Amino acid sequence: MSDSTVRRGIYTVIGVLILCVMLFPVYWMVNASLQPSGNTLTAGFLPLDPTFAGYRRALSEQGQNLVTSVIIAAGTVVLCLLVSAPCAYALSQFRSRWVGIALLAILVSQMIPGIVIANALYTAYERLGLLNSIPGLIVANCSSGIPFAILILRSFMLSLPPSLVEAARVDGAGLFRAFVAIVLPISKNSMITAGLFTFLFSWSDFLFALTLTTKGGVRPVTLGIYQYLGTQVQNWNAVMATAVLSAIPAIVLLIAAQKYIAAGAIGGAVK
Amino acid sequence: MANATLTRHDAAASGPEPAHRRRGRRHRGEDLTKILFVLPAALAMIALFGYPVVKNLLMSLQDYGLRTFFTGEAPWVGLKNYTTVVTDQLFSQAMVNTALFTIGSIAFQFTVGLALALFFRRRFPLGNLLRSLLLLPWLLPLIVSSATWRSILEQDSGILNRTLTGLGIIDDPVPWLNSPSVALIAVIGVNIWIGIPFNVTLLYSGLAEIPEELYEAGQLDGATGWLAFRYITWPNLRAVASVLLVLGVVYTIKVLDIILGLTGGGPANATQTLATQSYERSFIDFKFGEGAALSNILIAISLVFAVLYLRATRRAVDE
Structure with a gap:
């Protein structure tokens, strides 16, 4: 009995060590962001003398870009959910030979490299005047959000009994009314999962x-970081502070929505 | 007009079952509603995937360059773009790098991921919490990971070289991202780090679906440890593993962000892949025809694996 307790304790220690190795880069990002400015990385293993100079600089130089990223990511979430939810419902409940074809199309869409989409959208946007615009980036980001959201929402909606909607239909509600009044509220959790991931993709x-x-x-903040990295890095602490600020949505997602994440990872990949 | 036709048609039919007719009309309206459910998503998929694929095919057969944006002219040139990119001396290097990057990344992501998944299957305190925290590298924006690793791998002051020299493992700092001979290895290493969490998650869920009774039955026959893995775990995990491996190829082969963030394809083109080459030709040189030709080659390779993927999922569904 106590033997197995000891063994399980050892496993926990090993598990913590594995985590320390895997998450060291994340720790290092935070540590380096708290160091005094300069183009060298003389940081010790602990930020013994932390300074927020990097963050002040990051916010003044990248603050606007962070706001841009938030707007784009939020816009992508709204657009993706509006487009994906009805489609996911249709693919889960309507009987049609098109369902299989649609799912195949979604799977095949995952093989298409982003650079192909970028090539084509650039030429189209150039003519439509959508280059350098927030709506243009929102639409482009939907290319990762929509297929994923459809798959996640559909895998949940498959479990909805048709009788649920039929009851409302008997009372005279149209298909769309029933969808908005009954299906959407019940699907809240899967909508949250799809929304969180779409936000993260777009961000x-x-x-x-x-x-x-x-x-x-x-200029979204990812581009801001890229431009920081452009040539010789001048201020590592500002770069790493921006990186930390850009990592916040991922960290919040991990802590606040833990139970949704594995569901999202598995649902999006295997389904 | 449509209404009038409908009414006349209804009057002409004048069937003995008005109730049935009403239902028929409602069905027709319903079919329309059903189409409206799918229409926005269908349009989006066509605009975001269908159009780009067709447009890339067309562009790859055109002299589509900077001048096109001013004159609107893109003369047809047949397969010239393809011959240009394939005979370019960088092409074979990009192909080799793409293959090395993909195979190296997936081999290690998968084996390390499997080892960690097996480890976390043993129940111990905090196990689930630790496993979910492990996902963080996968959730970070790729450019954030690139920036972080740039600082870690920095030649003179990066923590990796400082630690290695401090421990006496190396005498001189390794130019991880600045030397043509090690840059690709460093980039693959970073990509492995990013991909491990995803592999752990999927393999863990695959392991969790293997019924406990199989192990209990195996134990009676003396199948424990390695034998249990060889004869119980692996055969039951094969479906998930094959999906994961093929999916890994399809995702890894098109990776662009990490390479651009870490090395930009350099030094001396040591980390150029098909994806980075396609990006450079389109958006640095503004030769969209050639960029499209390269990205079509990339799609063709992906497509081969797509077929494998669909077969693998069908098998996974069947089992």
Whole structure:
């Protein structure tokens, strides 16, 4: 009995060590962000003399870009959920031979490299005047959000009994009314999962930010970091402070929505 | 007009079952509603995936360059873009790098991921919490990971070289990202770090679905430890593993962010892949025709694995 308790204790210690190794870079990012400015990284293992100079600089130089990223990510969430939720419902409840074809199309869409989408959208946006615009980036980011959201929402909606909606239909509600009044509220958790991941995808987007903007105006924070890294890095603490600020959504997601994450990872990949 | 037609049609039918007819009309309206459920998503998929694929195919056959944006002219050039990119001396290097990057990343992500998944299957205090915290590297924006690793791998003052020299393992700092001979290894290493959490999560869920009774039955026959893994775990994990491996190839082969953030394809093109080459031709050189040709080659390779993927998922569903 006590033998197995000891063994389990040892496993916990090993588990903590594994985690320390895997998360060391994340720790190092925080540590380096608290160091005094300079183009060398003389930081010790602990921020014994922490300074927030890096954060002050990051906020003054990247604050606007952070706001841009929030707006784009939020816009992507709204647009993706509006488009994906009805489609996911249809793919889960309607009987049609098109369902299989649609799912196949979604799977195949995952094989298409982002650079292909960027190539085509650039030429289209150039004509439509959507380069360097927030709506342009929101639409582009939907390319990662919509297929994922459809798959996540559909895998939940498959479990809804058709009788649920039929009851409302008997009372005279149209299909769409029933969907909004009954299906959406019940699907709240899966909507949250899909929304959180879509936010994260859009927030993390770098490729579209890089290719679909050509001048200063609209610049998501990922692009800001890239430009910091551009040539010789001048102020590591500001770079790392920006990195920490950009990591906040991921960290919040991990802590606040832990139970949704594994569901999202598995649902999006295997389903 | 449509209404009038409908009414006349209804009057002409004048069937003995008005109730049935009403239902028929409601069905027709319902079909329309059903289409409206799917329409926005269908349009989005066509605009975001269908259009780009077609547009890339067309562009790859055109002289689509900077001048096109001013004159609107993109003359057809047949397969010239393909011959240009394939005969370029960088092409074979980009192919080799893409293969090394993909195989190296996946081999290690998978084996380390499997080892960690097996480890976390043993129940111990805090196990679930530790496993979910492990996901953090996968959730971080790729450019954030790139920036962090840039600082860690920095030649003179990065913590990795300082630690290694401090421990006496190396005498001189290793130019991780600045030397053509090690840069690709460093980039692969970072990509492995990013991909491990995803592999752990999927393999862990695959392990969790293996019924406990199989192990109990195996124990009676003396199948424990390695034998249990070889004859119980692995055969039952094969479906998940094959999906994961093929999915890994499809995702890894198109990686761009990490390489651009870490090395930008350098030094001396040591980390150029098909994806970075395609980006450079389109958005640095503004030769969209050539960039499209390269990205179509990338899609063709992905497509081969897509077929494998679909087969693998079908098998996974069947089992």
